[in-house]
Amino acid sequence: MLPAGLRAGVEGSTVYITRGAEKCLWMFTPEQWERFKKRILDNTSTFSKYGRVLRNQFLVSVQETEIDKTGRINISQPLRDYAQLEKECSICVGVEEHIDIWNRSRYDKYLEDNVAEVDAALESIGNLDLQ
Numbered sequence: 001m002l003p004a005g006l007r008a009g010v011e012g013s014t015v016y017i018t019r020g021a022e023k024c025l026w027m028f029t030p031e032q033w034e035r036f037k038k039r040i041l042d043n044t045s046t047f048s049k050y051g052r053v054l055r056n057q058f059l060v061s062v063q064e065t066e067i068d069k070t071g072r073i074n075i076s077q078p079l080r081d082y083a084q085l086e087k088e089c090s091i092c093v094g095v096e097e098h099i100d101i102w103n104r105s106r107y108d109k110y111l112e113d114n115v116a117e118v119d120a121a122l123e124s125i126g127n128l129d130l131q
Contacts, residue, residue, distance in 0.1 A: 017075060017101070018062040022110060025075070025083045025101040026058075032097045033062070075101075 016033035020026035028036060040058055044051030063076045075085065083103055090107040092100040102110070 013067045014064060015067060015073065016062055016064055017073070017079060018058050019079065019082050020098075020100060023083055023106065024103075025079055025085075026098040027073075027101055028098050036097055 014030055016028045016030065017025050018028075037059060040054055044054050046052060046055070061079065061082070063079055065074050065076075067073055079085075083101065084106060085101070085103055090100075090102040090104045092102065092107070
């Protein structure tokens with residue numbers, strides 16, 4: 001179920017869900033999806049192995065679906081299998097353009113496993129003025 005706070009940020013009820021990185025799903029509004037799809041298509045080629053991998057990862061697996069009045073989202077079985085979604089999911093605001101949908105225990109493990117990378121990333125941007 002999509003939390004009410006996140007539902008408010010999604011105009012309309014149509015969303016696009018696709019495979020994300022780290023075995024999670026990415027959910028987009030129609031406008032966000034069109035921008036993301038354009039970026040993938042503009043920056044990859046069907047003649048490049050990596051281009052085909054990225055197009056297959058993100059564009060081929062996409063599902064258009066609706067958010068119902070109670071905030072539920074019907075996610076296809078292939079996408080559920082990819083992200084190992086069970087009854088308990090974590091929904092997180094993603095980076096500007098999408099919302100992440102994770103298997104809750106996998107997300108907790110991901111955070112735990114990446115503490116050092118978070119510390120290194122914070123160190124690398126330590127000189128930025130973030131205010």
